[in-house]
Amino acid sequence: MWAVFLGAYLGVLVATLAMSFVNLRHQRREGRSVPPELEGVVEPERLARIEAYTVDRARVGMLERAVSGSVTALVLFAGPLGAYDRAMDGVGGGFVVRNTAFMLGLVVLSSLSGLPFAYYRSFVVEARHGFNRMTKRLFFGDFAKGMALSLAFTLLLCSAGFWLVRHQAGTWWLWVWLVFVGFSLFVTFVSPYVIEPLFFRMQPLDVEGLEREVKELADRAGVHVGRVQKMDASRRSAHSNAYFTGLGRVKRVVLFDTLLEQMTHPEILAVLSHELGHWKKHHVLVRTVAGFALGFCVAVAVYCLVDAPFVPALVGLPNASFAARLVVLGVLGSLVTFPLTPLGAAWSRHDEWQADRFAVELAGCAPALASALAKLSRENLANLHPHPFYAKFYYSHPPVTERIRSLRGLPV
Numbered sequence: 001m002w003a004v005f006l007g008a009y010l011g012v013l014v015a016t017l018a019m020s021f022v023n024l025r026h027q028r029r030e031g032r033s034v035p036p037e038l039e040g041v042v043e044p045e046r047l048a049r050i051e052a053y054t055v056d057r058a059r060v061g062m063l064e065r066a067v068s069g070s071v072t073a074l075v076l077f078a079g080p081l082g083a084y085d086r087a088m089d090g091v092g093g094g095f096v097v098r099n100t101a102f103m104l105g106l107v108v109l110s111s112l113s114g115l116p117f118a119y120y121r122s123f124v125v126e127a128r129h130g131f132n133r134m135t136k137r138l139f140f141g142d143f144a145k146g147m148a149l150s151l152a153f154t155l156l157l158c159s160a161g162f163w164l165v166r167h168q169a170g171t172w173w174l175w176v177w178l179v180f181v182g183f184s185l186f187v188t189f190v191s192p193y194v195i196e197p198l199f200f201r202m203q204p205l206d207v208e209g210l211e212r213e214v215k216e217l218a219d220r221a222g223v224h225v226g227r228v229q230k231m232d233a234s235r236r237s238a239h240s241n242a243y244f245t246g247l248g249r250v251k252r253v254v255l256f257d258t259l260l261e262q263m264t265h266p267e268i269l270a271v272l273s274h275e276l277g278h279w280k281k282h283h284v285l286v287r288t289v290a291g292f293a294l295g296f297c298v299a300v301a302v303y304c305l306v307d308a309p310f311v312p313a314l315v316g317l318p319n320a321s322f323a324a325r326l327v328v329l330g331v332l333g334s335l336v337t338f339p340l341t342p343l344g345a346a347w348s349r350h351d352e353w354q355a356d357r358f359a360v361e362l363a364g365c366a367p368a369l370a371s372a373l374a375k376l377s378r379e380n381l382a383n384l385h386p387h388p389f390y391a392k393f394y395y396s397h398p399p400v401t402e403r404i405r406s407l408r409g410l411p412v
């Protein structure tokens with residue numbers, strides 16, 4: 001049992017590393033020419049920068065995956081998980097306190113173990129390619145705030161969850177799921193007021209006349225957008241992006257200030273039309289509901305499996321606490337769902353195509369959207385030559401060349 005589980009774990013780890021390697025090699029082989037869709041936007045000098053950046057990022061990504069994957073394997077399969085679990089018996093308190101303490105310790109350990117790589121990414125890789133704008137003070141401030149939030153959420157959810165497990169023996173799966181749904185909705189609604197201000201300053205769009213045009217566009221789309229905001233992303237990074245978020249009355253479009261600096265007026269409106277498409281086509285709602293349905297399945301599966309003797313046996317332990325069993329089931333779940341990664345990615349790409357088509361129908365902005373996408377990928381040094389299999393497996397957005405071809409009415 002132990003050997004099979006270890007084999008599956010290492011198999012998935014090796015598969016992800018191999019895919020990154022193949023993707024990198026593909027870029028090094030094919031990445032010498034500018035794709036015709038981006039001619040005139042990306043110059044050969046820029047292509048060399050893209051290659052250097054892609055190589056640097058892929059290398060550090062693979063190193064991190066190899067190191068963290070090996071450390072996790074050691075912790076799970078070679079004894080430390082069992083030792084940590086037994087040490088938690090010393091915490092005292094009842095079922096709720098002991099298992100919550102286990103989870104809190106795990107959050108601290110996993111955040112700290114990711115810190116060196118996050119630091120290297122920002123201050124070496126991103127800095128080398130001119131993207132990093134973060135000071136060390138800001139970096140560690142973000143880390144401390146992120147850790148405090150994770151600990152607060154873990155404390156809240158785990159103590160409530162473990163209490164329900166203890167006191168609602170036959171039905172806790174339902175109550176835990178309801179707590180999860182309620183908490184997710186609560187966070188969605190309070191995040192713009194409580195969580196985001198910890199990290200970013202949001203401002204109204206201050207581009208001359210844009211606010212009015214945005215409102216007109218949203219009216220024409222029949223979408224009630226609560227707010228369109230500019231985020232001061234430039235304090236941390238020169239990367240540019242836009243996203244949509246929220247449900248009901250708190251719907252928002254957030255544009256990075258870096259994006260606003262790079263784009264012309266029609267390009268910004270084209271990007272906004274695309275984001276409006278995500279609402280009009282109910283992508284946010286469907287995704288939220290699907291997330292809740294998935295959470296329901298997870299709660300039922302955990303309820304059915306958590307007490308089974310095979311759970312600790314998977315990592316070679318004779319016994320394990322409830323919390324340690326959850327960790328093992330979590331790893332098992334990630335292995336089982338790994339082959340489904342391309343399905344999630346394909347679903348997301350399907351939504352992106354829909355939003356692109358919606359933008360064109362709404363605002364007739366195909367040329368502006370095409371040039372906005374070209375600029376985005378140029379400014380962010382996006383890999384223009386992903387391996388087709390890698391893109392199919394992981395990409396949440398269609399490759400930019402395909403989107404531009406489609407916007408120009410060319411076959412994809």
Ligand SMILES: [Zn+2]
Pocket residue numbers: 274275278352355
């Ligand atoms: Zn999109």
